[in-house]
Amino acid sequence: MVPLRQAIMTGIGPLLLALIVGVGFIAAFVIALHDPKPDDVPVAVVRGDQPAEALLAAVRGQGRQLEAIAFDDAAAADRALRRQDVYAVLATSTTGAGLTLTTASAAGPAATAVITGFVTVAARRAGTPLAVVDAVPVDPDDPRGVVPFYLALGLVIGGYFGGISLSLALGTVPRNLPRAALRIGGLALHAVLLSLGGTLIVGPGADIWHQNLAGLFGAGALLAFTAALFASAVQAWLARVGTTLIILVVVVLGNPGSGGIYPAEFLPGFFRGIHDWDLPGLGSDLVRSVVYFPAGTAGWPAGKLAIWCVGSVVLLLGAMLVLGRPVRSPGGWRRAH
Template sequence: MDEAPQGRDNGLLLTVASASGPSATSAIREVLSTAATRTGTPLRIVDRVPVTSADPRGVVPFYLNVGYVLGGYLGSTVLGISAGTTPRTARRAGLRVAALAVYSVLLGIAGAVVVGPVLDIWQHDVPTIAAIGALAVFAAAMFASAIQGWLGVAGTALVILLLVVLGNPGSGGIYAPEFLPGVLRGMHRWNIPGLANDLTKAAVYFDWRSAGWPASALALWAVAGIVGLVSASLVRGRRAATTAPGPTAPPG
């Protein structure tokens, strides 16, 4: 909070950016407005980076990325159930990565179309949202594929725990990270839902400022997932292939 340029007699100036966290901004406004009223100090509030009028509570980035992350691990789970959680060869693992990459691009475009032309929230940012969505879906899909590749279908429970049970409240999408309990406060800096949420806000509202870490971290999650899936295929897949019974010889 800064003093107004004209001096203390003209009151105080509070500059906020509600796009970074509308709930935190509202709480700060309420507390300082009450204090200013009680002390008789004029308070002027300027919102330098407001949320769009179509999303007054600033929750669209959160729910959009919840859908992206959910779609990512569900796509991986469906593919794992239908084709086996652990690819038998590195070639099959590569084909699975390629299939999930195509799926991620399509889902990213679908989400961008919904918040763009359909709901008219970010009409001018459709390509940007599509690219961010594809990265978020792919990171979640590869993370889930790696865990399922090593642990089987049972690994889905761990995926849900990390991406949904802890990931959604720890993303800072509904409540600002500063308002979260200590365990969850810094989680948005490394978990996939939080990184996707931060990247969306950085791209849409802040001209890509502070987008470096979320974009890099999501890419690292995707690469780590690819490495985990391929290594699972080389270890568990090869082991399963060598222990599988061979074809029965026809009776002579």
């Protein structure tokens, strides 16, 4: 029987880690999402388009909710809209009567709703006719745009659970290169199957999306694989403590940092920066790009996930070399892990 004092000392560490995760989870979500407010939501305007510039200046005079981003011509502004660099384009109507606000609600329904609201009020006050056109509409079966976030979140959670589970089954540190390759291959297979399941659910299962499901499957596999590799790499170096770190990075900071249904411009400064590199945020951006936007727009989030993958593989192999190396013992050679 374990002595009472020893049992208490053994249990303190896990309970402390659980306390850190729980308090961190509450703090992160409450601070990031308790009162999301738009701040510098980008709207494109063509330089020299005085009516559009004047209207956005009037909106800016009422607060920092919207930010005008100037482009040299209408084609450049449209490309920025398709790349999700901006959420809308305000321009003088081609007929010369009033203004046209072209939005891309698929990039963020919350953002385009805010833009439309502020610009509509400003146009009414100025007595300027305004037409609103949604050039890249969000799917009517997902009017609030929550599916990209929840799909990405499921792929991330499923991915890192796969990495943790394999580490528990095989040991946290692969002993040699063939075993490391086998582990990476197993995680890749897990990611492929997980992405297939997610694609089938949001596609024919729930009947939400029908377009570019092959691209969605590839994007999902990359995201799940990245999360699984990251979990394996962290656990290889930190073992059980690594599980806590994974949850802190991916869940406690990553989930509110991704914004959920809110774009990054609705988050406090610290969390707004996290969105650009956290796995749920990158995953949401990647899913939206693949499903709604032209080919090539997914390159930036996919490239960042590739950096995560490469870094995780390097860390995993580094742990193999440092912690999994053979060491001399009185009874002969044995593994350090």
